[in-house]
Amino acid sequence: MSKSVCTQECITTIFANCCRTVEHQNALCRNSAIPALAPLLTSSVYKVQMPTLKCFAVLCYQNEEAARATAAASYNGESISSLLVRLLNRDKTSEMQMAAAKCLTYLCRGGAISPQDHIIMLNTMPTLIRMCKKDRTLEENVEGAETLAFLIEGDAQLQQVASVSDHIIKTLAEYIRYTDVQQINTRAMHRKAQDTNWSNELKQAAFKAFASLGANDEEIRKKIIETENLMDHIIVGVSSEDMKVKGAAIRCLHSMSRSVQQLRTTFQDHSVWKPLMSQIMQHCPEHLVGVASSTMCNLLLEFSPGKESILESGAIEILVGLTTRVEPELRLNGIWGLMNMAFQAEHKVKTQIIESVGIEQLFRLLSDQDPNILMKTLGLIRNLLSNKPHIDSIMSGYGTQIMQAAVFILEGDHTADIKEQTLCILTNVADGDQARDYIIGNEDVLKKLTTYMVHTNVKLQIAATTCISNLVWNEEEGAYKRQQKLKDLGVLKLLQQLLNTTDATLFEKVKTTLHQFT
Structure with missing residues (x-):
C-alpha cells in the first residue's frame, strides 16, 4: 500500500471485491487491515478513498468483532467513526456519502455504535433518507432504501424517527408505482444500469424499508397500509418471479401481519393467505418459506377473520408437513401455526389437528433439541385440551400418551x-x-x-x-x-x-x- 497511489487504489479495490465471508473478514482483521486502511480514508485521491470506504463496509458487514475493532481504531488521533462522519458532508459526492453511511450502518448493526448515538440519529439516518429522494440516481434510491431498512430493522426508536422524517413513507410508495423505463436515461449513473429492471429493484427496496419501518409500531403500520393500493402491490409481489421482489414482499407482509387492527380490517379484504400458501407448497428457498410460514402463524391467530378460509384450504396438512422439515425454523413455524389454529377451535378442528400430526410425530417434537419447538408443542397440547367436553373427548383417545408425555417432560x-x-x-x-x-x-x-x-x-x-x-x-x-x-x-x-x-x-x-x- 505504501508503494504508490496506484497500488493503494488497486489493493483496496481487490479487498473490497474479494472479501465475501466471515473467514475473509477475520483474515483481513488478523493481518492488520484496519490500521493499514484507516489513513486512506483521508487520502486526497478520490479513487483511493472510495474503494477504501467499500473495503470497510464489506469488512464490518454482520461481523461484530470487525465492527468493534474498526470503531476502536483511529488515525492521527481521530476515530474512524469521526472520519466516516466527515465523509457524509454534503460537499462530498453522493457516492461517497452513501458509502460512508453504509459503513456507519454496519458499525451500528455490529454493536460498535449505539443506535441512539448522534452519529446515527443526526448524521447517518438523515443521509440515507436523503438518498431515497427523486433528485438522486436510481442506484442511490435503491441502495439508500435497502441500507435504511437494515439500519432501523431492530430498533423501535430509529423506526419511529425515520417514519416521520422527510415524508419517507410517501417517497417509498412512489418506488412501488415506478414503471417509466424512459427515466432510466436521466437518473441512472452508467450504461450498465440501463440493463437493470428498475421497477423490480425499487419495489423490493421499498418493501424491505416498509417491513423495517413497521416492525414494532401499530401507528406506523397503519400509515404504511393506508398508502394507496399497497396491499394489492404486496400480493402481486409475493407471486413475483423475481426472487428479490418475492422475498421482500413476503417480509413486508409479515411485518404488517403483526398488527391486530390490520388483521381485522385490511387483511380481511385481501386474501393474502392464498399466495402465501402457494409459496410454502412450491418449495421456495428455505428463508422465504420461513418468512411465509411465520406470516401464516399470524394469520391463524384467533381474532384473524381469514382463519376459517385458511383452514378450509388445507392449512393443517401444510403446517404438519413443516413440522417434519430438517430446518428448525420451519419445524417451529409449523407447530406454532398449529398451536394458534387450535386456540379456542371447534372440536372437529382439534381432532383433525391431532390426527394429522399423529402421536409419534408429537413425541418427536417433544424430544426436539430446540426448546422453542418443545415450548410450542406443549402450547399446542394445552390449546387442544381446553373446554371440558373437548378435554374429555381428546383424553379418551390419547390420555395415556399425553400422561406419558407429561411425565417425560417433568422428569x-x-x-x-x-x-x-x-x-x-x-x-x-x-x-x-x-x-x-x-x-x-x-x-x-x-x-x-x-x-x-x-x-x-x-x-x-x-x-x-x-x-x-x-x-x-x-x-x-x-x-x-x-x-x-x-x-x-x-x-x-x-x-x-x-x-x-x-x-x-x-x-x-x-x-x-x-x-x-x-
Whole structure:
C-alpha cells in the first residue's frame, strides 16, 4: 500500500471485491487491515478513498468483532467513526456519502455504535433518507432504501424517527408505482444500469424499508397500509418471479401481519393467505418459506377473520408437513401455526389437528433439541385440551400418551418455563369430568405434582397447586374421593406448610385450595 497511489487504489479495490465471508473478514482483521486502511480514508485521491470506504463496509458487514475493532481504531488521533462522519458532508459526492453511511450502518448493526448515538440519529439516518429522494440516481434510491431498512430493522426508536422524517413513507410508495423505463436515461449513473429492471429493484427496496419501518409500531403500520393500493402491490409481489421482489414482499407482509387492527380490517379484504400458501407448497428457498410460514402463524391467530378460509384450504396438512422439515425454523413455524389454529377451535378442528400430526410425530417434537419447538408443542397440547367436553373427548383417545408425555417432560432437564407449561396441561386435564381420572389414577403424575408444590421456583409451585385445586374442587362429582386420595399422599399437609409463603399469588391459590378440603 505504501508503494504508490496506484497500488493503494488497486489493493483496496481487490479487498473490497474479494472479501465475501466471515473467514475473509477475520483474515483481513488478523493481518492488520484496519490500521493499514484507516489513513486512506483521508487520502486526497478520490479513487483511493472510495474503494477504501467499500473495503470497510464489506469488512464490518454482520461481523461484530470487525465492527468493534474498526470503531476502536483511529488515525492521527481521530476515530474512524469521526472520519466516516466527515465523509457524509454534503460537499462530498453522493457516492461517497452513501458509502460512508453504509459503513456507519454496519458499525451500528455490529454493536460498535449505539443506535441512539448522534452519529446515527443526526448524521447517518438523515443521509440515507436523503438518498431515497427523486433528485438522486436510481442506484442511490435503491441502495439508500435497502441500507435504511437494515439500519432501523431492530430498533423501535430509529423506526419511529425515520417514519416521520422527510415524508419517507410517501417517497417509498412512489418506488412501488415506478414503471417509466424512459427515466432510466436521466437518473441512472452508467450504461450498465440501463440493463437493470428498475421497477423490480425499487419495489423490493421499498418493501424491505416498509417491513423495517413497521416492525414494532401499530401507528406506523397503519400509515404504511393506508398508502394507496399497497396491499394489492404486496400480493402481486409475493407471486413475483423475481426472487428479490418475492422475498421482500413476503417480509413486508409479515411485518404488517403483526398488527391486530390490520388483521381485522385490511387483511380481511385481501386474501393474502392464498399466495402465501402457494409459496410454502412450491418449495421456495428455505428463508422465504420461513418468512411465509411465520406470516401464516399470524394469520391463524384467533381474532384473524381469514382463519376459517385458511383452514378450509388445507392449512393443517401444510403446517404438519413443516413440522417434519430438517430446518428448525420451519419445524417451529409449523407447530406454532398449529398451536394458534387450535386456540379456542371447534372440536372437529382439534381432532383433525391431532390426527394429522399423529402421536409419534408429537413425541418427536417433544424430544426436539430446540426448546422453542418443545415450548410450542406443549402450547399446542394445552390449546387442544381446553373446554371440558373437548378435554374429555381428546383424553379418551390419547390420555395415556399425553400422561406419558407429561411425565417425560417433568422428569427431563428442562427450563422452568417448559415445566410450567407442562403443569398447565395437567391443570387443563384436571378440569375435565372424566379426564381427571388419568391424573388421579397415575401415581407417577401425582408424585410429580407433590414434588413441584415444594419446588424452589414459585411459578412451578403455583402451577402444581392450581392443578391440585382443580382435582379437589368441591362442586365436581367425586371430589371427596379425590380429596381423600390426595390427603393420603400428604397433599393437605403440604398445602398447610405453603401458607407460610411470602408470594401473594401462591398464598391465595393455596388458601382457595385448602378451602375445598371441607
